[in-house]
Amino acid sequence: MSLTKKRKAVEGKVDKNKAYSLKEAATLVKEINCTKFDSSVDLHIRLGVDPKKADQQVRGTVTLPHGTGKTKKVLVLCTPDKEAAAKTAGADFVGLDEFITKIEGGWVDVDVIIATPSVMPKSGKLGKVLGPRNLMPNPKTGTVTNDVAAAVNEVKGGKIAFKVDKAGIVHASIGRVSFDANKIAENSAELINAINKLKPSSAKGIYLKSVSIASSMSPGISLDTKALSN
Secondary structure, three states: OHHHHHHHHHHHOOOOOOOOHHHHHHHHHHOOOOOOOOOEEEEEEEEEEOOOOOHHHOOEEEEEEOOOOOOOOEEEEOHHHHHHHHHOOOOEEEHHHHEEEEHHHHOOOEEEEEEOOHHHHHHHHHHHHHHHOOOOOOHOOEEEEHHHHHHHHHHHHHHEEEOOOOEEEEEEEEEEEEOOHHHHHHHHHHHHHHHOOOOOOOOOOOOEEEEEEEEEOOOOOEEOOHHHHO
């Protein structure tokens, strides 16, 4: 009952007919959090694209200025000559054949997988396991590279990958409710700006159709898309 009462209380603080400014929403999302843990703050961005068309599959990476508030577990798949650099940069797991075998057996206890180009023929067969979890290394997201140290540093420093789903929506975590409102707003703006820059030339009409921000188990707060469009 207490959770239901909390939910009702926070729902009353959100005007469902209002499009909030990013600054207002960043402040409000902290006020309406009703969990006892440090909830994730997520953006949900509906785009005016057709994901079925290859040239409208919006995807990319962005480094959030204040990170996500979550320490990401990173696996680097590489040859022995790259292992020391990966470990020094802070990779949690480094290797090749033993981890390919583990992943084939169902192990996916990582948040990001980085691979060097030379090992992609071996790791390519992991697509069926890693693809549905958005863990497959990809040159477009900077996770297939010879500079594994730089890639690990970027991920640990707040770099996130995003991709439009089948419904035309990008879902991404941009912080925690423990962040101050300015950090939430600045991280959100960085992601939205990155997505605006990736607008496909073939996409017609309104690009940012709707944007909402929410923490775990809280109601969504609609943002003013006109103010967010470039």
